[in-house]
Amino acid sequence: MPRNPILSASRIRAAALHIIDRDGLDGLSMRKLAAELGVQAASLYGHVSTKDDLLHEVASEILEKVDVSGFSGGDWRHGLTMCARSYREALARHPNIVPFLAYGPAHREASLRRLDVVHGALVAAGWTRREATMIAASLMYLVFGAALSSFSSGFSEDQSLYQDRYPNLDKAHLLPAVAAELDRDSFELALNAFVTGLAVLNGRDCVAAGEAAGESAPSGSPRRTDTTAAST
Known part of the structure; x- marks a missing residue:
């Protein structure tokens, strides 16, 4: 079993939103997100290109309601x-x-x-x-x-x-x-x-x-x- 769960787009979005809820919009960075997920920052870029793209994905999920x-x-x-x-x-x-x-x-x-x-x-x-x-x-x-x-x-x-x-x-x-x-x-x-x-x-x-x-x-x-x- 891997030490950390395998990365997925939904897991990355959830972690990013958790950081925003806790630390504010300015508190989100790809480095902090990687640390939250227990991976290297480079690992994130296979799922999301930029922080701005990630924010739009998080926004889309929130506004589904x-x-x-x-x-x-x-x-x-x-x-x-x-x-x-x-x-x-x-x-x-x-x-x-x-x-x-x-x-x-x-x-x-x-x-x-x-x-x-x-x-x-x-x-x-x-x-x-x-x-x-x-x-x-x-x-x-x-x-x-x-x-x-x-x-x-x-x-x-x-x-x-x-x-x-x-x-x-x-x-x-x-x-x-x-x-x-x-x-x-x-x-x-x-x-x-x-x-x-x-x-x-x-x-x-x-x-x-x-x-x-x-x-x-x-x-x-x-x-x-x-x-x-x-x-x-």
């Missing part, structure tokens, strides 16, 4: 909600790698396939290609903002810091104890406002489209134009 199946029923609002919740949950398990993921899908095939589903569903629902791109980007801003910070945890538990000086923050010292619950509920509030606001815009555009066809519509109803030069 992002669920875009909600778009299959034709309800873009349900699809966005499911996607956002599952995305936040996936990132919450490994917050140290979030800065790397925040740069976008890059050349990750699975990420691009998911984005293609989102984009296609939004366009099919009547949004222009440019708007679909903006909606997907806005959703990522919301998800990654929630994953990168905890507003409630940023307060001190020392009541004297807030009492008397900030009368409207006299209970702020209680927030860290319920940070997880507040962060979740705050994300849900923002997500609901985002999707509800989009639904209002989408409905007004439907009215505007009817007006263009000769039907009555309230004055000032916005019209959408598909700026293909700016679409993706």
Whole structure:
């Protein structure tokens, strides 16, 4: 029996993610990864070409849990909600790698396939290609903002810091104890406002489209134009 288990791509990814979770994104190096696995650094290059390639493989594995199946029923609002919740949950398990993921899908095939589903569903629902791109980007801003910070945890538990000086923050010292619950509920509030606001815009555009066809519509109803030069 070999002293160490035989290297495999899945074992390398797991070890790399363990280091990132423990030491942060900057704490990962091929030398440290090799030591974690009990091998020489040169042994890793038969499985992964560069650290950047390895990070993309780890990212792809983490993001497999992002669920875009909600778009299959034709309800873009349900699809966005499911996607956002599952995305936040996936990132919450490994917050140290979030800065790397925040740069976008890059050349990750699975990420691009998911984005293609989102984009296609939004366009099919009547949004222009440019708007679909903006909606997907806005959703990522919301998800990654929630994953990168905890507003409630940023307060001190020392009541004297807030009492008397900030009368409207006299209970702020209680927030860290319920940070997880507040962060979740705050994300849900923002997500609901985002999707509800989009639904209002989408409905007004439907009215505007009817007006263009000769039907009555309230004055000032916005019209959408598909700026293909700016679409993706």
